[in-house]
Amino acid sequence: MTLSLQDIAWHRSVGQLIEALDKPNFWTLLVRLLGQYVTFDSWVVLLFSSELRPQVFAECPGVGGGPDPLFQDYLNGLYLLDPFYIASREQAQTGFFHLAEVAPEYFEQTEYYQRYFRLNVVADxxxxxxxxxxxxxxxxxxxxTQRFTTEQIALLSLIQPWVIALLRQRMPFEELAPTQQPQPAAHWRTQLEASVSQLKGAQLTVRELDVGRLMLSGCSSKEIARKLDISVETVKVHKKHMYSKLGIKSQSELFSIFLQAQGA
Structure with a gap:
């Protein structure tokens, strides 16, 4: 078997990244390498966990080089509606994932998509x-800003073992010298319930809070019923009671309450 010049260039670049695992510019080098094979407009390296808010290890510069206010909203609480975050908490696993695989049925109709995702991530x-x-x-x-093509997705799937191995080998250096300590994440139910009680004087049940969050993330009634192991009719009852207690009539109003609860 003969190697192409492209194969040789890839392996050479991976070798250089291995040498740079302990260097401050590792993430920039990795992203530049990926950019030679796949076109993208933004990137971020995050650590997800259930007990802490997402910790940012590196990210692309915002407009003017300063922090992106929309991304700060994400870190303050909107991450709880992120399909990738939800998927990683529901079934933690190593691999390559595309938005189309993890997004709920009505994701593009959510306030999260309209007010954050399409403005910050844009398309895919x-x-x-x-x-x-x-x-x-x-x-x-x-x-x-464009949908990833079938060819791009196939290529990323092909090179994912190298990239994921590099991520794993880089992690000890991040743990030794984190840029900042991650902030503990109050359980979203506790945080939202306290805020709702303060804002509206309403006491929501645990199940109503679960249904509300899944609604905001874009799940259909059938998806919510499956995730919570209840009937579709029970989902509708919880939604009706929640709206009545909060004195609201739309998901837009519910999303506004959620934002206030997260301080976003």
Whole structure:
């Protein structure tokens, strides 16, 4: 078997990345390498866990080089509605994931999609996940203003073993010298329930809070019923009671309450 010049260039670049595992510019070098094979417009490296808010290890510069206010909203609480975050918590695993695989049925109709995703990520997203232990997932996310093509997705699937191996080998250096300590994440139910009680004087049940969050993430009544192991009719009853207690009539109003609860 003969190697092409492209094969040789790829292996050479991977070798250089291995040499740079302990260097501050590792993530930039990795993203530049991926950019030679797949077109994307934004990227971020995150650590997901259930007990902490997402920790950012590296990200593409915002407009003007400063922090992106929309992304700060994400870190303050919108991540709880992120399809990739939800998928990583429901079934933690290593691999390559495309938005179309993890997004709920009505994701593009949600307030989260309209107010955050399409403005910050714009059109499409893929994520390479390295499962570090039972709770922590190291993620490299790539966002694009265009839909990723079948060829791009196939190529990323092909090279994912190299990329994920590099993510795993890089992690000890991040743990030794984190840029900042991640903030503990109050359980979303507790946080939302306290805020709702303060804002509306309403006491929601655990099940109503579960239904509300899944609604906001874009899940249909059937998806919510399957995730919570209840009937579709029970989902509708919980939704009706929740709306009545909060004095609202739409998901838009529910999303506004959610934002206030997260301080976003």
């Amino acid at each position: 997203e893929i994520q390479l996940n390295c499962q570090l232990d039972a709770d922590r997932t190291l993620c490299l996310s790539l966002g694009s």
